[in-house]
Amino acid sequence: MKEENISLSISNDFESIKKVDENGVEFWEARELMPILGYSKWQNAEDVITRAAKACINSGQDVYNHFTDISKMVKIGSDSVRKVRDWKLDRYACYLIAQNGDPKKKEIALAQTYFAIQTRKQEIFEQLSEADKRLFIRGEVTDENKKLFSTAKQAGVKRFGSFNDAGYLGLYGMRLKDVEIKKGIKKGELLDRAGTTELAANLFRITQTDEKIKKDNIHGETQATRAHFMVGGKVRQTIKDIGGTTPEKLEPERHIKELKGEKKLM
Numbered sequence: 001m002k003e004e005n006i007s008l009s010i011s012n013d014f015e016s017i018k019k020v021d022e023n024g025v026e027f028w029e030a031r032e033l034m035p036i037l038g039y040s041k042w043q044n045a046e047d048v049i050t051r052a053a054k055a056c057i058n059s060g061q062d063v064y065n066h067f068t069d070i071s072k073m074v075k076i077g078s079d080s081v082r083k084v085r086d087w088k089l090d091r092y093a094c095y096l097i098a099q100n101g102d103p104k105k106k107e108i109a110l111a112q113t114y115f116a117i118q119t120r121k122q123e124i125f126e127q128l129s130e131a132d133k134r135l136f137i138r139g140e141v142t143d144e145n146k147k148l149f150s151t152a153k154q155a156g157v158k159r160f161g162s163f164n165d166a167g168y169l170g171l172y173g174m175r176l177k178d179v180e181i182k183k184g185i186k187k188g189e190l191l192d193r194a195g196t197t198e199l200a201a202n203l204f205r206i207t208q209t210d211e212k213i214k215k216d217n218i219h220g221e222t223q224a225t226r227a228h229f230m231v232g233g234k235v236r237q238t239i240k241d242i243g244g245t246t247p248e249k250l251e252p253e254r255h256i257k258e259l260k261g262e263k264k265l266m
Contacts, residue, residue: 014094014114020207022238024137024200028094029070030087037098038107042085049087052096066093091115130196131259137199138256141191144203148210155213155224166225170232171205172248183252193252201247205235 017032034045049067056063068088073081089097095115101108149160157163168176168190176190185193191202209231218224239246 014111019211020200020204022201022204022235022242022244024196024203026091028089030089031084033089033094033097036107037101037111038105039101046085048097048101051100052093055096055100056093061092066090066096131262134196134199134253135256135259137196137203138191138194141199141203141206144206144210148206151210151213152224152228155218155220157221157224159221163221163225163228166229167205167209167232170229170234171201171236172232173236173246174248179248182248185252189252189255192256193254194247195250195253197245198247198250201235201239205232208235 013036014028014033017028017036018026019028020026030045030049031042034042034048037045037048039045039048053063053067056066066089069085070088071083071085074084075081087093094111098108098111098115101111103109103112152160152163165175168174168179172179174182177187180187180190183190183193191199194202205228209228212218212227212231213224216227218227236246
């Protein structure tokens, strides 16, 4: 396989396992990431993660902002369970892991370039104005929604209105039309009038529903719709758990078309 094809394959693999949390922050799970980097044995993978975490500390960063322990208990038999170590890694953590991996591995060499570029993109995003961030995330929501609807269609969904409404009901605690009434906005305007925080919550709902339908191999309209409602509800509960404002209480902002219009005039 040509190197450019390997590079494209690794890039696609990284993006396919990427997740987005309730704050719109991208992250990877170590047990999914490390095999892509050429580490099939967890012990070897953990050695690299440890070196990367030390590099994070040495750089003056708060390691817990980038490496989050998400160890969990899993069944290993009918009556026994054991703790499995795993890590939630942001883009910077992945970059450090690539930098501390075995450079002889072609996957590591390519990952170093990939995460260096992506980390730079994240730095640029953080420097954007709130208006530009809102425009960017709105675009991401549009793209990810298309992917979700394609996945839902393959799962057997035909009534997309009901499927979509289930996600809003889970996230907002009410159906879409009731959210529009509560916010005093026109029909179909919800995402175009949503601010950055609200858009990020919806992006998390959309990407996680898409992943769940695929990962759990969900088939059937009822099952897919139920999954969308459940994921929306999980995102809502997470917002509550961290003391955030649930999305139905967030004030609508100027229509996204106005921001786009202003950008064209600049």
